[in-house]
Amino acid sequence: MNKRRALTRDRIVRAAVRVADRRGVHAVSMRTVGRALGVEAMSLYHHVAGKEDLLDVLAEWAFTRIELPPQNLPWRKALVDRAASARRVLSRHPWALGMMESRRKPSPALLRHHDAVLGCLRANGFPMILATHAVSATDAYVYGFVLTELNLPIKPGESTEAFVEAIGLPKESYPHLAEMLAEQVIGKNFSYADEFDYGLALILDGLAERLRRG
Amino acid sequence: MNKRRALTRDRIVRAAVRVADRRGVHAVSMRTVGRALGVEAMSLYHHVAGKEDLLDVLAEWAFTRIELPPQNLPWRKALVDRAASARRVLSRHPWALGMMESRRKPSPALLRHHDAVLGCLRANGFPMILATHAVSATDAYVYGFVLTELNLPIKPGESTEAFVEAIGLPKESYPHLAEMLAEQVIGKNFSYADEFDYGLALILDGLAERLRRG
DNA sequence: ACCTGAACACCGTTCAAGT
DNA sequence: ACCTGAACACCGTTCAAGT
Numbered sequence: 001m002n003k004r005r006a007l008t009r010d011r012i013v014r015a016a017v018r019v020a021d022r023r024g025v026h027a028v029s030m031r032t033v034g035r036a037l038g039v040e041a042m043s044l045y046h047h048v049a050g051k052e053d054l055l056d057v058l059a060e061w062a063f064t065r066i067e068l069p070p071q072n073l074p075w076r077k078a079l080v081d082r083a084a085s086a087r088r089v090l091s092r093h094p095w096a097l098g099m100m101e102s103r104r105k106p107s108p109a110l111l112r113h114h115d116a117v118l119g120c121l122r123a124n125g126f127p128m129i130l131a132t133h134a135v136s137a138t139d140a141y142v143y144g145f146v147l148t149e150l151n152l153p154i155k156p157g158e159s160t161e162a163f164v165e166a167i168g169l170p171k172e173s174y175p176h177l178a179e180m181l182a183e184q185v186i187g188k189n190f191s192y193a194d195e196f197d198y199g200l201a202l203i204l205d206g207l208a209e210r211l212r213r214g
Numbered sequence: 215m216n217k218r219r220a221l222t223r224d225r226i227v228r229a230a231v232r233v234a235d236r237r238g239v240h241a242v243s244m245r246t247v248g249r250a251l252g253v254e255a256m257s258l259y260h261h262v263a264g265k266e267d268l269l270d271v272l273a274e275w276a277f278t279r280i281e282l283p284p285q286n287l288p289w290r291k292a293l294v295d296r297a298a299s300a301r302r303v304l305s306r307h308p309w310a311l312g313m314m315e316s317r318r319k320p321s322p323a324l325l326r327h328h329d330a331v332l333g334c335l336r337a338n339g340f341p342m343i344l345a346t347h348a349v350s351a352t353d354a355y356v357y358g359f360v361l362t363e364l365n366l367p368i369k370p371g372e373s374t375e376a377f378v379e380a381i382g383l384p385k386e387s388y389p390h391l392a393e394m395l396a397e398q399v400i401g402k403n404f405s406y407a408d409e410f411d412y413g414l415a416l417i418l419d420g421l422a423e424r425l426r427r428g
Numbered sequence: 429a430c431c432t433g434a435a436c437a438c439c440g441t442t443c444a445a446g447t
Numbered sequence: 448a449c450c451t452g453a454a455c456a457c458c459g460t461t462c463a464a465g466t
Contacts, residue, residue: 007430024316030459041459043431051459094315100365101312102238111388118390128397136362136406137413141351144358148350151314174325176332183342192350199351202420203413221449244440255440257450265440 007039009047013057017093020058025095028054056103062096063109065089068116075124076204079134082117083142083200090146097147126211134207141203145196152192221253223261227271231307234272239309242268270317276310277323279303282330289338290418293348296331297356297414304360311361340425348421355417359410366406 005011015036019028030051034041048054067085069078090097114135121131171178184190219225229250233242244265248255262268281299283292304311328349335345385392398404 026316029457031457040432042433042461045460046430097361098312098315100361101308102240103365106365111391115388115391118394122390128394132394132398133409133412133416136359136409137355137416140358140362140413141355142358143361144354144356145350147311147314147357147361148354151317151320174329176336177325177329180332180342180346184346195347195350198347199354199417202347202351202424203416205423206416206420209419243438245438254451256442256452259441260449 007037007043007047009057011037012044012047012054013061016054016058017061020095021093025055025098028058028095030054055099056107059096059099059103060107060109062089062093063107063113065093066109066113068113069120071116071119071123073120075121075126075134076208078117078120078124079138079204080200083138083196086142087146087196090143091149094150097143097150100143130207130210133210137203137207138200141199145199149192149196221251221257221261223271225251226258226261226268227275230268230272231275234309235307239269239312242272242309244268269313270321273310273313273317274321274323276303276307277321277327279307280323280327282327283334285330285333285337287334289335289340289348290422292331292334292338293352293418294414297352297410300356301360301410304357305363308364311357311364314357344421344424347424351417351421352414355413359413363406363410 012033016028016033019032019036023032030041030044033054034044044054048057066089067082069082073081117135118128118131121134122128126134226247230242230247233246233250237246244255244258247268248258258268262271280303281296283296287295331349332342332345335348336342340348
């Protein structure tokens with residue numbers, strides 16, 4: 001059914017995203033993406049420089065999904081919204097974060113994003129230096145949180161018992177970890193996801209304090 | 215020269231680390247690691263379950279490099295030291311962070327690490343809940359910062375001009391980014407690495423405040 | 429201009445065979 | 448018990464050939 005539609009860079013990216021979402025980045029190959037489009041692997045080379053280029057385009061695609069903050073939003077809400085949006089996108093497409101480390105040039109989508117956030121902070125009276133700190137700190141926190149979240153042995157829906165089970169290691173070796181689990185996880189409806197807001201608030205409170213002090 | 219030495223899991227990991235450091239994770243294959251040991255790829259299967267297992271062991275190895283904080287250290291210094299150690303290790307072995315997303319069970323080294331940090335915070339009077347927040351927030355920040363640091367288009371030594379050059383995009387499209395570069399980067403001896411301490415201080419100040427308030 | 433088939437040098441992994 | 452050679456089903460990429 002795809003046979004008649006012309007091959008475009010855009011159709012290729014969307015097919016690659018589909019493959020990556022469903023079967024992981026490791027499954028993204030010139031051949032699987034070609035197959036998903038009903039086309040030979042070699043046809044892709046007319047629209048994409050090669051595998052590396054395909055992965056670059058994939059990373060770029062993910063960053064365009066993250067919502068840009070409106071310039072006139074209060075800064076705290078803008079940063080919270082942006083963090084939530086980034087977290088949502090990166091959680092939905094786990095391959096995107098893993099690719100950041102290996103990609104080269106900063107993607108236009110990332111630059112556009114940083115520019116918008118800086119603009120919003122400036123409009124809210126942030127000195128440029130503080131705006132830079134704010135972007136750097138919140139960015140790092142969001143990326144890192146998603147990274148550890150993806151690395152957790154359980155998915156959001158699962159029971160905390162499954163979590164403890166998954167770790168399942170002798171109490172004696174990890175006394176404080178065991179205490180932590182006993183106190184906060186077992187029996188409680190602990191959700192690691194809630195940690196996100198707490199840590200973000202730590203950073204935002206710090207920024208508010210420094211903005212106030214001038 | 216390696217011909218006579220018996221093959222062990224340990225020698226295999228060290229060879230894999232060497233390959234990953236020198237030529238990237240993508241270059242780590244059963245065949246290249248075998249070659250590095252003067253052995254056929256198939257020999258590795260007697261000590262390692264397969265490629266996935268080899269990568270797990272590689273990730274585990276990296277985390278064992280991160281220094282554990284002594285229990286009796288003041289909490290703030292302990293967290294700063296640990297952040298610095300983690301950052302150093304993950305920067306030296308960039309493949310480690312990229313692998314977190316795809317690995318399964320939490321590594322013993324990671325559990326041991328968290329246990330030690332929790333222990334140190336508890337010894338410093340942290341309620342368990344606050345200690346959990348502290349570990350979660352600083353962990354996320356450190357991982358995320360290293361991730362963006364690795365993703366930067368320049369290496370620490372290079373000039374800021376090279377940085378601006380590398381971005382090299384029309385001022386009109388990114389007015390605030392351009393202003394930021396003009397104000398803080400060009401001509402100044404701006405170092406993105408310095409951002410690390412600022413953001414970490416934001417988090418640690420927040421924790422100190424919450425510890426004081428009880 | 430766009431797509432393809434065959435070919436090359438690589439992968440991970442299995443398995444029967446060697447020592 | 449440990450190592451290997453050959454084989455299988457995969458990769459990315461080149462290139463000459465088709466339409």
